Amino acid sequence: MEIATTMPEFMTRASGLEIHEVPDGYIVYHSARDNVSYLNKTAAIIFEFCDGNLPADDIVERVSKIFDLGQSSDQEIRACLESLIKEGLVQASSKSLP
Amino acid sequence: MPGVADQGGTGSGEFEVTALTLTRRFRFRTPDPCVFDRLRYLDCRPEIAGLSQSDVTVSIEPFDGRFRIFSGGLPIKDVIDAGEALDFLHVHLFTSSIEDRPAASVLHAACLRRDGRRLLLTGSKGTGKSTLALRLVHAGYEIEGDEHVFVDGATVIARPRACRIREASLPHLAEMADAISQAPYFSSFGAERIFNVDPRALGAPWRIEQGPVDAVVALHPNHGGYSSIRPMRPSSLVQFLMSETGWRNTGRGLSVANLAALAGRAKAFDLSLGEHASAIRCVDLAIKS
Numbered sequence: 409m410e411i412a413t414t415m416p417e418f419m420t421r422a423s424g425l426e427i428h429e430v431p432d433g434y435i436v437y438h439s440a441r442d443n444v445s446y447l448n449k450t451a452a453i454i455f456e457f458c459d460g461n462l463p464a465d466d467i468v469e470r471v472s473k474i475f476d477l478g479q480s481s482d483q484e485i486r487a488c489l490e491s492l493i494k495e496g497l498v499q500a501s502s503k504s505l506p
Numbered sequence: 507m508p509g510v511a512d513q514g515g516t517g518s519g520e521f522e523v524t525a526l527t528l529t530r531r532f533r534f535r536t537p538d539p540c541v542f543d544r545l546r547y548l549d550c551r552p553e554i555a556g557l558s559q560s561d562v563t564v565s566i567e568p569f570d571g572r573f574r575i576f577s578g579g580l581p582i583k584d585v586i587d588a589g590e591a592l593d594f595l596h597v598h599l600f601t602s603s604i605e606d607r608p609a610a611s612v613l614h615a616a617c618l619r620r621d622g623r624r625l626l627l628t629g630s631k632g633t634g635k636s637t638l639a640l641r642l643v644h645a646g647y648e649i650e651g652d653e654h655v656f657v658d659g660a661t662v663i664a665r666p667r668a669c670r671i672r673e674a675s676l677p678h679l680a681e682m683a684d685a686i687s688q689a690p691y692f693s694s695f696g697a698e699r700i701f702n703v704d705p706r707a708l709g710a711p712w713r714i715e716q717g718p719v720d721a722v723v724a725l726h727p728n729h730g731g732y733s734s735i736r737p738m739r740p741s742s743l744v745q746f747l748m749s750e751t752g753w754r755n756t757g758r759g760l761s762v763a764n765l766a767a768l769a770g771r772a773k774a775f776d777l778s779l780g781e782h783a784s785a786i787r788c789v790d791l792a793i794k795s
Contacts, residue, residue: 430770439759
């Protein structure tokens with residue numbers, strides 16, 4: 409149990425998503441949930457990083473670096489990731505994608 | 507005269523009202539003048555570019571003290587009076603017109619053009635969309651439709667239907683009130699009249715054509731106040747359009763794609779709709795942007 413909680417969780421986009429780019433972000437239709445999500449540009453970039461190869465900590469670090477943000481923004485980026493998970497757009501997995 | 511159809515053109519003593527959808531030309535025929543008078547409310551004969559319509563003859567015949575409605579020679583409904591005939595055929599026509607574009611999203615919006623650029627006005631019922639649309643017609647815009655557009659990727663086409671104007675809106679359309687009040691109307695149980703107005707009765711052309719949208723204006727009522735306009739983010743526009751789109755049983759994902767494609771191409775604006783003179787200036791700015 410201890411091991412499981414300390415293992416990195418790789419962020420993966422959920423299946424069954426229809427992603428539409430608009431000038432200020434993404435419109436994502438989740439067919440299984442019959443739900444539409446609106447991602448602004450920052451959320452869209454975070455969403456793009458969720459390709460199954462990066463753990464949450466790495467995504468936070470990379471997004472922070474891209475936008476030249478300090479550590480104080482880490483919490484906001486992490487909150488965005490959590491909201492993507494809550495919306496069902498992203499899943500955490502203990503294994504990275506091959 | 508728009509709204510009045512042929513009377514006994516074949517010598518049969520029948521009246522006829524014509525209503526076009528994108529793919530069909532409904533010919534409503536009846537020997538009964540009361541039924542004819544009611545059915546004039548369905549009159550709809552725009553010029554539709556690039557599409558041809560197949561004829562569908564629907565006859566409304568007196569039958570055993572009531573009326574029997576036939577389509578293609580087959581009975582489809584018995585009704586008790588002219589009012590019920592209108593109710594039934596109104597729904598029949600609407601359903602048929604929606605079936606014309608099964609893969610498209612049906613957006614609640616007026617569709618207008620000026621100088622080759624297309625504009626959609628969208629907003630909830632009671633926002634003042636149809637009244638503003640006619641004010642824009644009076645200001646030189648061409649109208650394609652005032653109620654629904656089919657959104658098919660980045661292009662749209664108006665669902666054929668004449669402009670429907672409530673009697674209570676006439677004070678806001680003073681210059682056109684005489685022409686509007688001569689149009690066929692619907693009135694239920696003594697309620698206010700709703701007029702079925704062919705744009706040509708107002709001196710404007712009525713041509714429907716599929717094409718891209720240059721600007722979408724989302725209306726928010728500010729009745730009695732000033733009008734003001736501001737740019738809107740594309741994703742906010744999609745969110746707004748979602749609430750004004752009739753969902754079909756299948757293909758909601760496709761509808762989202764259609765709206766996203768529309769929002770990705772057209773400029774989006776939020777119009778707080780108060781008095782009309784400044785609202786028209788606001789729309790002028792939107793369509794020229």
